[in-house]
Amino acid sequence: MRKILFTVILLICSSANADSCRDSDKGRDPTVAGKVVYSLGDQNCIGANCFTQVFKEYDRCLSDSKVLEFSCQAGKVVETEQTCSSDQICRAGVCVKK
Numbered sequence: 001m002r003k004i005l006f007t008v009i010l011l012i013c014s015s016a017n018a019d020s021c022r023d024s025d026k027g028r029d030p031t032v033a034g035k036v037v038y039s040l041g042d043q044n045c046i047g048a049n050c051f052t053q054v055f056k057e058y059d060r061c062l063s064d065s066k067v068l069e070f071s072c073q074a075g076k077v078v079e080t081e082q083t084c085s086s087d088q089i090c091r092a093g094v095c096v097k098k
Contacts, residue, residue, distance in 0.1 A: 021072035025059070028069050030082045030095040034059045036070040038077050059093035067095060 025034030036057045043050040057070040057077060067090050069080045084095035 021075050021077055023070070023072045028071050028080050028082065030059075030067040030069055030084060030090075031088075033092060033094045034070065036072060036077055038072070061090035061093055064089050066090060067093060 021036060021038040023034055023036050025032040037054060038057075039052055039054050041052075043052050045051075057079075059067060059069050062068050062081060065084050065088075067082045067084065069082050071078050071080065082095075084090055087098055088095040089098050090096075
């Protein structure tokens with residue numbers, strides 16, 4: 001039973017392609033808090049039960065001076081580490097004035 005379940009899960013995961021990605025702040029702007037919402041493919045079905053799994057990633061601070069910025073590129077999620085300017089500090093995923 002475990003082997004069959006593992007095979008089904010493996011087939012679902014390997015056939016999932018990123019087909020949808022939306023970025024609320026429209027790109028890599030460390031001065032605007034953003035959220036990326038994406039899915040890994042169309043509906044996945046096991047028997048009569050179908051679902052679309054959706055993920056969310058929020059821009060966030062890695063330190064007082066660095067932001068991890070999420071964006072979309074060619075339908076895929078991209079993570080970019082960006083440094084705030086010298087007169088800024090990172091708070092809640094955004095570079096703001098000190």
